[in-house]
Amino acid sequence: MGVSEVERTVDAVADAIEAIGFECTRCGHCCQGLDGDHTATVFPGEIRTIEERTDEDWNGIARPMPFGLTEGAGETFEWALQIDSCGDCTFGSFEDGEHRCAIYEDRPLICQTYPFSLAPEADADPPPGVVDREGPVRAHECEGLGREISREKAEALAETLIERTERERDEATGVGDNYRPTDADGVVVFDSEGPKRPDGTPLDDES
Numbered sequence: 001m002g003v004s005e006v007e008r009t010v011d012a013v014a015d016a017i018e019a020i021g022f023e024c025t026r027c028g029h030c031c032q033g034l035d036g037d038h039t040a041t042v043f044p045g046e047i048r049t050i051e052e053r054t055d056e057d058w059n060g061i062a063r064p065m066p067f068g069l070t071e072g073a074g075e076t077f078e079w080a081l082q083i084d085s086c087g088d089c090t091f092g093s094f095e096d097g098e099h100r101c102a103i104y105e106d107r108p109l110i111c112q113t114y115p116f117s118l119a120p121e122a123d124a125d126p127p128p129g130v131v132d133r134e135g136p137v138r139a140h141e142c143e144g145l146g147r148e149i150s151r152e153k154a155e156a157l158a159e160t161l162i163e164r165t166e167r168e169r170d171e172a173t174g175v176g177d178n179y180r181p182t183d184a185d186g187v188v189v190f191d192s193e194g195p196k197r198p199d200g201t202p203l204d205d206e207s
Helices: 010-020 044-053 109-113 151-178
Strands: 062-064 074-077 079-081 092-095 098-101 116-118 130-134 137-140 187-191 194-196
Touching: 010 116, 010 130, 010 137, 010 151, 109 151, 116 151, 151 187
Parallel strands: 074 187
Antiparallel strands: 062 079, 092 098, 116 137, 130 137, 187 194
């Protein structure tokens, strides 16, 4: 990701998280498609873990990332958690005024680490939605920001954030290594394991 090894130490990332501050308020905004459809990235291995722990199949868990697709055809890269008719994550719900996640223990790394991400070293123009930054850590819009966080929680979050950053790098490398143009009809999703159909079936199985 371009973040130096020194910056990526757990202590440095935890220091930054502490300086920004965070406590989840269970508002559920990060699981909703407030400005369009929810597009939380989920990796192939994460999809299979959720499959094993729930009654959902691949289609019930993930959908092709919508970028690059038109009228049910085209190529895209990676997967997003499945959404309902409102554009919200299908695994979210509200109980007694608090947001609940049906796959909380197995939720993707991006969900575990929101609202934070690790920034590349040369990040002069942060992406839309970044509202704060401390060292290597970017904070995205969230009403839980600015609240006190314990050192223990900051370190645990830092470890997961570093894991996510390394996983994203490895996944991106895998996508590049496995990409090859195809003239297959319909939707083709390229992930770190190769080209797949929207139901997770490898495209090679059709040959």
